[in-house]
Amino acid sequence: xxxxxxxxxxxxxxxxxxxxxxxxxxxxxxxxxxxxxxxxxxxxxxxxxxxxxxxxxxxxxxxxxxxxxxxxxxxxxxxxxxxxxxxxxxxxxxxxxxxxxxxxxxxxxxxxxxxxxxxxxxxxxxxxxxxxxxxxxxxxxxxxxxx
Amino acid sequence: xxxxxxxxxxxxxxxxxxxxxxxxxxxxxxxxxxxxxxxxxxxxxxxxxxxxxxxxxxxxxxxxxxxxxxxxxxxxxxxxxxxxxxxxxxxxxxxxxxxxxxxxxxxxxxxxxxxxxxxxxxxxxxxxxxxxxxxxxxxxxxxxxxx
Numbered sequence: 585x586x587x588x589x590x591x592x593x594x595x596x597x598x599x600x601x602x603x604x605x606x607x608x609x610x611x612x613x614x615x616x617x618x619x620x621x622x623x624x625x626x627x628x629x630x631x632x633x634x635x636x637x638x639x640x641x642x643x644x645x646x647x648x649x650x651x652x653x654x655x656x657x658x659x660x661x662x663x664x665x666x667x668x669x670x671x672x673x674x675x676x677x678x679x680x681x682x683x684x685x686x687x688x689x690x691x692x693x694x695x696x697x698x699x700x701x702x703x704x705x706x707x708x709x710x711x712x713x714x715x716x717x718x719x720x721x722x723x724x725x726x727x728x729x730x731x
Numbered sequence: 732x733x734x735x736x737x738x739x740x741x742x743x744x745x746x747x748x749x750x751x752x753x754x755x756x757x758x759x760x761x762x763x764x765x766x767x768x769x770x771x772x773x774x775x776x777x778x779x780x781x782x783x784x785x786x787x788x789x790x791x792x793x794x795x796x797x798x799x800x801x802x803x804x805x806x807x808x809x810x811x812x813x814x815x816x817x818x819x820x821x822x823x824x825x826x827x828x829x830x831x832x833x834x835x836x837x838x839x840x841x842x843x844x845x846x847x848x849x850x851x852x853x854x855x856x857x858x859x860x861x862x863x864x865x866x867x868x869x870x871x872x873x874x875x876x877x878x
Contacts, residue, residue, distance in 0.1 A: 606810065609806040613766070618861075619802055619819055620863065621758070621804050621863075623865055653764065655765050657767065659806065662810070663752070663753065663808075668756065668770035670769070672766055716767065
């Protein structure tokens with residue numbers, strides 16, 4: 585159990601780690617046990633509730649995977665800085681129009697041409713359980729942030 | 732089922748996709764169902780048997796995860812080229828000294844200071860089942876290579 589101060593410091597550290605990395609690889613488990621990764625752009629800022637948000641279509645395959653196996657991983661990689669971040673969490677589909685309005689950003693138009701009027705547009709929320717990170721490839725052991 | 736020519740073309744395409752990417756994120760499923768990712772450096776070339784090889788310590792946590800749930804994902808990301816590769820496969824521990832000698836490269840000394848004399852040094856082999864890749868972030872749908 586982390587104290588409140590440690591929690592705030594861990595959130596700040598986490599924000600620093602991922603701030604320049606535009607896309608994460610969102611990894612899910614399929615019904616046959618196979619693992620798939622998808623590049624995804626995060627929306628919104630990380631707040632004290634330690635959640636990540638991603639826009640999606642509700643009928644996409646990764647949504648059915650998350651419904652089958654809610655535990656996911658999101659990894660962020662910056663090869664130049666030799667920084668590797670592994671986020672373990674649980675994910676769920678959220679179809680809250682107000683939350684979508686809050687999180688919408690113009691860059692998303694590339695994948696959702698009609699914006700929030702797109703049929704089946706929805707959110708995948710990830711509740712972070714644990715973050716492991718390496719900021720040098722010379723170490724085997726990751727550093728940990730617990731949320 | 733792919734034909735032999737398609738298979739060779741898919742292997743060649745795959746080699747092109749990952750050739751400049753030094754580290755993959757190797758994602759495993761733990762006994763509690765949680766997913767963890769680890770940065771790993773691939774050893775050896777991709778041949779027609781479509782396997783990836785990584786050096787590891789046999790007592791590392793990811794090895795116990797692979798023994799529990801052999802299906803894994805390895806993702807390779809090149810943010811500059813907006814290239815994202817998801818490899819779905821199955822993994823197993825291999826403790827073959829001849830194979831280790833064949834695959835050893837001097838850069839590995841960073842993690843294995845005593846080289847092949849390191850206690851518990853071993854290999855994780857990944858048999859590739861499917862590769863999905865995006866070479867532009869503007870597309871939702873990946874392209875597929877089937878091995």
